[in-house]
Amino acid sequence: MLVMSLFKRSVDCGVEDDRLMHVISESVKTVMEEEPLRPLVLGGDHSISYPVVRAVSEKLGGPVDILHLDAHPDIYDCFEGNTYSHASSFARIMEGGYARRLLQVGLRSITKEGRDQGKRFGMEQYEMRTFSKDCEKLENLKLGEGVKGVYVSVDVDCLDPAFAPGVSHIEPGGLSFRDVLNILQNLQGDVVAADVVEFNPQRNTVDGMTAMVAAKLVRELTAKISK
Ligand SMILES: [Mn+2]
Structure with a gap:
């Protein structure tokens, strides 16, 4: 297992973004050269998941199943003119055929386009409003059989801001830290492979607690990947 830290600049310029996605993918492939290294990637914003999942899938030779914990589905075809935006990464992943199943958990900021895209790609979207009913199902998740394994993408804003206020897009009504632990x-x-994204150091102002919470998530995923 190898931990990488990738930061994507917030720029909206097509050609530059193409190049950036390529650089991220190639970096991930490089760490996967020597098996059995498995990448655990730290963001940066959620745009990094697309080039990382693409690299993992290409390197392993087929799609993975993805467990995606997030307040947002990040499935816009295009967001603010940028098809590689943090809000579009999973649209690019599904279009590319890099994932068979995509389970999204923790959703509470989703538009009609988000739900339509979910249907279009056959995604499994678990929204917070029905979380108590979905709990049992989520605690018995079995993924990755018949594909190349499981990819876990954790957006720190899946957590309720009471647990992790140091993120860019705060959405009340989220998961508790214990909920996330149980699921993982x-x-x-x-x-x-896995990623932890959207921790915002500039908003890490409440006793540094969001950094600590994000670090604990990294530790959990490290244990998971190492098994
Ligand atoms: Mn998010």
């Missing part, structure tokens, strides 16, 4: 610890499947 009960997840059955071979986790081949």
Whole structure:
């Protein structure tokens, strides 16, 4: 397992972004050269998940299943004129065929386009408003069979801001830290790569607690990947 830290600049310029996505993908492929290194990538914003998942899938030779914890589905076809935006990464992943199943958990800021895109790509979207009913299902998750494994993408804003206020897009009504732990610890499947994104150091103002919470998530994923 190798931890990488990638930061994407917030720029909206097509050609430059193409190049940037390529650089990120190639970096991930390089760390995967020597098996059995499995990348755990730290953002940066959520735009990095597309080039990382693409690299993992291309390197392993087929799609993965993705467990995506987030307040937002990040499935816009294009956001603010940028098809590689942090809000579009999973649209690019599904279009590319890099994931078979995509389960999104923690959603509470979703538009009609988000739900339409979810249907279009056959995604499984679990919204917070039905979380108590979905809990049992989520605690018995088995993913990655018949594909190249499981990719876990954790946007820190999946957590309620009471637990992690140091993010760019605060959405009340989210998961507790214990909810996230339960989901990750009960997840059955071979986790081949993961990312933790959207921690915003500039907003890490409440006793540095969001950095600590993000670090604990990294530790959990490290244990998961190492099994
Ligand atoms: Mn988010």
